[in-house]
Amino acid sequence: MSTPHTPAARDTANGGPATTDSTADAPLVAVEDLTISAGGRTLLHPTSFAIGAGERVGLIGESGSGKSLTSQAIMGLLPQELTARGSIALAGGSGNLLQQSESQLARLRGREMSMVFQEPMSALNPLMRVGDQVAEVMRIHRTAGAARARERAVELLDSVRLPDPAAAARAFPHQLSGGQRQRVMLAMALANSPRLLICDEPTTALDVTVQAQVLELIGEAVERENTGLLFITHDLAVVAGVCERVMVMYRGELVESGTSEQIFTDPQHEYTRGLLAASDLTATDARGRLFTIATAAQYHSGAEAGSDTDSDPGRTTGAATSTPAGEATRGGVGTSADPDAPLIEVTDLVKTYRRTKSSLFGRADEVPALGGISLSIPAGRRFGIVGESGSGKSTLLKILSGLDTPTSGRVRVGDVEVGSAGEAELRRMREDLQIVFQDPFASLDPRMRVADIIAEPLVPMGVAAGERRSRVADVLQAVGLDADSAQRYPHQFSGGQRQRISIARALVCRPRILVADEPVSALDVSVRAQVLNLLTDLVEEYALTLVFVSHDLGVVRHLCSDVAVMRGGEIVESGPVEEIYTDPQHPYTADLVAATPTLAAVFADAGSDPRERP
Amino acid sequence: MTPEPQHPDPAAPEPSAAARTAPAATAGSAPRSPIPNGNDPRSTDQHGADQHRTAPDGTDPDSTDPTGPAAPARQRVGWNASLVIGVVLVGIVVLMALVSYLWTPYDPTQAVPDDRLQGMTGDHWFGTDRYGRDTFTWIMYGSRITLLVGIVSVAIAMLIGVPLGIIAGMTNSGILSGLIMRGNDLLLAFPALLLAIVFSAVYGPGTGPAMVALGIASIPGFARVARSGTMQVMSTEYVMAARAANRRAPAIAARHVLPNIAGMVVVQGSVAFALAVLAEAGLSFLGLGTQAPTPSWGRMLQESQQFLGTRPELALFPGLFIAIAVLGFNLLGDGLRDRMDPKLRGRE
Numbered sequence: 001m002s003t004p005h006t007p008a009a010r011d012t013a014n015g016g017p018a019t020t021d022s023t024a025d026a027p028l029v030a031v032e033d034l035t036i037s038a039g040g041r042t043l044l045h046p047t048s049f050a051i052g053a054g055e056r057v058g059l060i061g062e063s064g065s066g067k068s069l070t071s072q073a074i075m076g077l078l079p080q081e082l083t084a085r086g087s088i089a090l091a092g093g094s095g096n097l098l099q100q101s102e103s104q105l106a107r108l109r110g111r112e113m114s115m116v117f118q119e120p121m122s123a124l125n126p127l128m129r130v131g132d133q134v135a136e137v138m139r140i141h142r143t144a145g146a147a148r149a150r151e152r153a154v155e156l157l158d159s160v161r162l163p164d165p166a167a168a169a170r171a172f173p174h175q176l177s178g179g180q181r182q183r184v185m186l187a188m189a190l191a192n193s194p195r196l197l198i199c200d201e202p203t204t205a206l207d208v209t210v211q212a213q214v215l216e217l218i219g220e221a222v223e224r225e226n227t228g229l230l231f232i233t234h235d236l237a238v239v240a241g242v243c244e245r246v247m248v249m250y251r252g253e254l255v256e257s258g259t260s261e262q263i264f265t266d267p268q269h270e271y272t273r274g275l276l277a278a279s280d281l282t283a284t285d286a287r288g289r290l291f292t293i294a295t296a297a298q299y300h301s302g303a304e305a306g307s308d309t310d311s312d313p314g315r316t317t318g319a320a321t322s323t324p325a326g327e328a329t330r331g332g333v334g335t336s337a338d339p340d341a342p343l344i345e346v347t348d349l350v351k352t353y354r355r356t357k358s359s360l361f362g363r364a365d366e367v368p369a370l371g372g373i374s375l376s377i378p379a380g381r382r383f384g385i386v387g388e389s390g391s392g393k394s395t396l397l398k399i400l401s402g403l404d405t406p407t408s409g410r411v412r413v414g415d416v417e418v419g420s421a422g423e424a425e426l427r428r429m430r431e432d433l434q435i436v437f438q439d440p441f442a443s444l445d446p447r448m449r450v451a452d453i454i455a456e457p458l459v460p461m462g463v464a465a466g467e468r469r470s471r472v473a474d475v476l477q478a479v480g481l482d483a484d485s486a487q488r489y490p491h492q493f494s495g496g497q498r499q500r501i502s503i504a505r506a507l508v509c510r511p512r513i514l515v516a517d518e519p520v521s522a523l524d525v526s527v528r529a530q531v532l533n534l535l536t537d538l539v540e541e542y543a544l545t546l547v548f549v550s551h552d553l554g555v556v557r558h559l560c561s562d563v564a565v566m567r568g569g570e571i572v573e574s575g576p577v578e579e580i581y582t583d584p585q586h587p588y589t590a591d592l593v594a595a596t597p598t599l600a601a602v603f604a605d606a607g608s609d610p611r612e613r614p
Numbered sequence: 615m616t617p618e619p620q621h622p623d624p625a626a627p628e629p630s631a632a633a634r635t636a637p638a639a640t641a642g643s644a645p646r647s648p649i650p651n652g653n654d655p656r657s658t659d660q661h662g663a664d665q666h667r668t669a670p671d672g673t674d675p676d677s678t679d680p681t682g683p684a685a686p687a688r689q690r691v692g693w694n695a696s697l698v699i700g701v702v703l704v705g706i707v708v709l710m711a712l713v714s715y716l717w718t719p720y721d722p723t724q725a726v727p728d729d730r731l732q733g734m735t736g737d738h739w740f741g742t743d744r745y746g747r748d749t750f751t752w753i754m755y756g757s758r759i760t761l762l763v764g765i766v767s768v769a770i771a772m773l774i775g776v777p778l779g780i781i782a783g784m785t786n787s788g789i790l791s792g793l794i795m796r797g798n799d800l801l802l803a804f805p806a807l808l809l810a811i812v813f814s815a816v817y818g819p820g821t822g823p824a825m826v827a828l829g830i831a832s833i834p835g836f837a838r839v840a841r842s843g844t845m846q847v848m849s850t851e852y853v854m855a856a857r858a859a860n861r862r863a864p865a866i867a868a869r870h871v872l873p874n875i876a877g878m879v880v881v882q883g884s885v886a887f888a889l890a891v892l893a894e895a896g897l898s899f900l901g902l903g904t905q906a907p908t909p910s911w912g913r914m915l916q917e918s919q920q921f922l923g924t925r926p927e928l929a930l931f932p933g934l935f936i937a938i939a940v941l942g943f944n945l946l947g948d949g950l951r952d953r954m955d956p957k958l959r960g961r962e
Contacts, residue, residue: 401858427860435858443851447873453852456869457859505855 026091028053028228029074029113029196034086034098036069036078036252044069045253046086053091053195054226056219058239058260060275061249062524063495067232070249071198073098074230075115076105090196111141113196114189116218118204120181124173130184131157131169137191156187160217178389179210183217190221196228197221203238207388207551212595215242234525236279237597240264248272264599273299278529280599281554289536290529290558342376343513343545344400349373349409351395351569369395371569372409377562379512382539382546384560384577386553386592392569393549397517400547401435402426413513431461434506438518440498444490450476450501451486457509475504478541479534496527500534507542514539515547520555532559553596557581565589697949700884703942707935711757720748722755722909731925741927743917749928753935755909760939763825763894763903764887770829771836771886776879778833779840780867786845795841798834806831806893814902821894821910824903828893832886839882843875877954884947888940895936911936 027050036044044066051057061067072078074088076097088097090112097105109115114137117123125133134156135149144152150169157165160183173181182202189197199218203211219242222229231243239246240260247257248269256269267273274293277283283299284290291299351370370392377383387393398404399411402418411418416429434457437443444453454475455468463471473483479500490498499519506514516535520528536559539546550556556563557577564574565588573586584590719739726746733741740749782794810827817823847853847870856866897903898912906913911932918928 403854403857430858430860435855437851437855439851443855445852445856445870445874448869452869456856456861459865460860460862502855505859509859 026089027051028055028091029230030087030089030091031070031074032087032089034070034073034084034088036066036073036082036084038082043082043252044073047254048086049247049254049257051196051228051230053228054222055245056222056229056231056243058243058246059230059232059249060234060236060239060246062234062526064251065249066252067249068200071115071200071230071232074196075109075113075198076100076102077109077115107141110137110188110194111143111192112194113198114192114194115198115200116182116185116189116202118201120178120185120205121173123185124181126173129170129172130176134169134184134188134191137188141192143192152191153187156191157184159190159221160184160187161213162187177210179206179214182206182210182214186214186217186221190225190227193225194227196230198230198232200232201234202231204233204235208553208597209388209591209595211238212597215597218242235597236264236276236525237599237601240599241597248275270296273297275525276599278526281532281558282598282600284558289533292529292533293526343379343414344375344377344547345410345412346373346375346396346400347410347412349396349399349411350407351392351399351404352407368569370399370406373566373569373571375564375571375574377545377547379545380543381562382548382560384556384563385547385549385566386551386556386563387549387566388551388592390568391566393566394517395569396566397435397515397547397549401433401515402430427460431457431509432511433513433515434509434511436499436502436506436514436516436519439522440495440502441490441522443502444498446490448489449486450488450490450493453490453501454486454505454508457505461509471508472504475508478507478538479504494527495523496531499523499527499531503531503534503538507538510542512543512545513547514542514544515549517549518551519548521550521552528555535559553581553592554598565592694949694952696945697953700942700944700946700949703938704946707757707939707942708761710754711761714751714754714758718748718751718754720751722747722751723907731921733925734927740931741925743914743928744921749914749931752909752914753911753931756911756914756932757935757939759821759904759908759910760891760894760936763821763828764890764943766825767829767832767890768883768886770826771832772879772883774829775833775836776840776872776875779837780844780871780875782837783841783844784848784863784867784871786848791841794837798837801831802834804831806889807896810893810897811900811902814897819902819905821904821908824894824897828890832889835882835886836879839878840875843878844871847871847874877950881947881951881954884943884950888943888947891936891939891943895932 030050032048033046034044034048035042035046047066047070049057059067059070069078069082073084074097078084084098086098089095090097090108093108093112097108124130128136131150131153134153135144135146138144138149138152139146143149154165154169157168162168162180162183168176168180168184173184176184182205185202197218202218203214206214215238218229218231221227229243231239233239243260245257246260246263248255248263248271250269250271256263256267256272258268263272264276267276271293274291274296277291277296277299278293280299281290285295285298289295349370350368350372353367353369373392373396385393385396395404399406399418400413402413402421406419409419413429414432416425418426418429421429444450448456451469451472454472455463458468458471472486476483476485481497481500481504485493485497485501490501493501499522502519519535520531523531532555535546535548538544546560548556548560560577562575563577563580564571565580565586566572567588573580573584573589580589581593584593724747726742729738729742729746730744731742732738732746735741738748738750740753742748743752778794778798782791782798785791806828809831810824813823813827814820844867853866853870856870861869894903894910895912895915898910899916901913901916903912904910914932915929915936918925918932921928
């Protein structure tokens with residue numbers, strides 16, 4: 001079945017001369033004075049930009065900066081309570097998209113322009129086979145008949161490099177991994193060869209190695225079809241690798257736009273400079289702290305130093321590195337506290353989860369989470385554990401903190417054997433070991449005042465109410481929050497402030513060990529730098545032994561002295577962090593290092609830029 | 615009964631808060647002072663980017679200005695139509711019951727043979743029954759019994775059902791949880807009216823046995839709601855944090871689980887209340903509930919049967935008020951649920 005809808009435009013989209021003609025005339029998408037407001041509040045101030053055919057444009061900004069609203073406005077997917085003014089014109093289309101009816105927009109969506117969302121988990125229909133979902137996009141727009149659509153779905157799945165595309169087409173979304181689902185989303189978005197592809201944080205939920213593959217796929221697909229790309233992300237390094245032009249959004253305003261090189265080497269706006277400084281985990285100021293928006297003035301662009309990154313891994317010249325500074329303090333504490341025996345010792349730790357039986361007669365599945373892990377962490381060290389999702393790092397943390405029991409093996413924290421310890425011993429151990437959780441929105445009880453949240457660990461220790469109040473006030477000050485924060489509720493704080501509260505709760509009973517489970521992965525770049533600096537400060541002030549779990553090698557490299565790399569429930573490699581980073585022995589570690597996007601790497605690589613491949 | 619299911623007003627923190635904590639901060643001389651030196655960049659950072667996050671869609675809970683009164687504005691959002699109508703209808707019933715203690719147009723027990731079976735008149739707004747007793751007075755007195763039965767039976771169900779549900783939810787997949795929930799299923803299989811009839815057969819008909827029977831019959835609903843809510847709360851990171859902070863199970867149940875499931879329980883309470891009102895009317899109609907001299911809407915319906923042809927008002931008004939009470943509590947429950955469920959709230 002051929003399409004009744006502008007067949008001429010479609011046919012020339014892939015072919016040479018016609019396309020160049022249309023780009024010469026008008027940009028693919030022209031956004032003019034787009035303003036979005038909710039009630040009386042303006043969420044997006046008048047914004048104008050254009051995207052040409054085949055152009056790759058990045059849109060960066062923090063959560064709440066208005067970048068997602070912009071993309072939703074283009075797709076006509078704004079929530080109803082928001083009003084948009086201005087104009088959005090699609091080349092060859094009929095006027096302002098903002099004034100078109102839902103049915104007119106529906107004809108464009110998925111055909112002329114399509115979108116890849118952040119969460120591949122929730123963007124696919126769980127009850128439909130993925131092949132049918134890809135085919136549906138073509139059937140809705142009548143670009144292919146039922147049989148042809150099914151065939152083409154398999155081809156598309158093949159083109160996004162799903163192994164065994166025919167089998168994948170028959171699979172349900174839950175049978176695929178996160179990266180595979182995002183490939184399916186991409187196949188759906190590309191099914192009708194749209195002229196504009198909008199990607200809203202498409203790789204944020206993915207592991208770094210998978211992220212690298214998906215980014216490469218997006219780049220190739222856009223290149224092949226000469227599709228315009230609007231790529232939304234908060235990750236500067238990702239944008240630098242994918243896009244040729246970058247727009248920076250801040251508090252509902254487009255503060256800067258230019259080519260990638262311009263933005264990343266010579267940022268004009270103060271906020272862009274701050275963002276660049278804060279996202280560079282290899283640059284530190286004189287105190288060995290990361291740059292924040294506030295201290296960005298001293299920062300020298302990482303891209304300038306890009307050329308010598310390989311020879312001098314990590315630290316920007318002239319800045320005292322955090323490692324030696326930390327080393328000095330740590331050395332003192334380590335020897336005075338416990339000279340020989342490591343503070344935490346894990347030997348042959350095995351954890352197997354038993355899935356609940358799926359049928360009455362079936363055997364319960366056993367899922368190995370940890371397969372014989374051994375590690376030892378001396379007192380005063382900052383120990384990083386790196387691994388992708390499913391590597392068992394969170395399970396290890398839970399067992400370390402006595403929240404879960406090992407299947408076999410020994411875990412010793414201080415002088416407590418966690419596996420065999422009685423409740424009283426475990427309680428004593430937990431007073432020494434506190435946790436900072438990943439999600440600052442989920443880890444604070446929404447119905448408790450901050451003072452009660454922070455004081456909670458003190459209650460079982462029998463600390464009197466007055467003493468509790470003074471310790472809460474102390475620790476609030478230590479994490480940089482106002483004293484009157486104590487009487488407020490968690491929803492009144494931003495993500496970074498909540499994570500400070502979470503850290504305050506962990507430190508209020510003065511533990512010797514602080515365990516942090518991805519404490520910055522839910523935070524914006526600029527806030528991330530602040531929280532990491534805070535952790536660095538507090539680890540020194542409180543003489544803590546830090547166990548820091550993360551999927552982000554860059555963060556671990558900055559913060560930790562030692563690192564263990566986990567994969568599939570095993571430790572594949574461990575040692576001093578710089579050694580692992582610069583000279584990885586295990587191929588997986590090497591992959592992980594290579595896949596982590598960094599600005600410096602992008603610009604050092606500029607000669608062999610994947611974007612310039614034919 | 616149950617804590618008010620909304621955020622306490624954060625705009626009005628105790629004024630003494632700052633005064634109380636500030637001296638403590640300076641006086642509490644910790645052995646290792648965690649107080650950083652004066653020109654620490656952290657304090658400025660915090661007022662920098664941390665607070666710059668603006669709500670992307672206007673309803674983001676991550677509202678940024680901790681000093682501003684943003685929260686109370688959000689709380690006012692929830693006044694939907696169900697809630698307003700529910701509150702008004704329930705208010706009518708409650709008001710009548712309260713006023714009946716101070717004033718009624720007539721004495722409910724006084725028979726006035728001359729005024730028998732009157733229609734709606736200026737003297738008797740809702741008419742009179744076969745003994746000449748004022749129907750409006752009886753409706754007012756009847757609302758007392760209605761509310762009493764509702765309150766007592768819901769209280770019984772809540773006090774037994776919620777703890778059972780929390781225990782089942784916290785010992786999820788354990789033997790205890792299995793026992794509780796299977797017992798719950800057994801009880802659920804018993805219709806409330808059947809249980810009430812059994813009770814009145816054993817203990818004799820009356821308001822007391824009816825209330826207890828209705829209360830017992832509503833336990834399963836509360837236990838289920840409490841259990842599912844508890845399981846949700848138990849899987850959150852803040853409970854994990856509480857466990858890591860050495861809180862024992864009873865403390866976690868009281869400090870974390872109960873406040874966070876209170877909203878769901880209140881909604882269930884409102885619905886159970888409506889059912890109890892209806893069941894009490896039914897039982898009294900059958901002669902198994904409230905007994906003779908005490909005015910009750912169900913019994914008024916029953917007594918009006920023989921005069922349906924001549925004086926339909928006698929059945930109309932008790933029926934109307936039963937409907938008002940049931941509808942009111944149901945709408946109240948619906949409205950509260952919509953208001954408290956953020957997922958539903960977004961759709962309005």
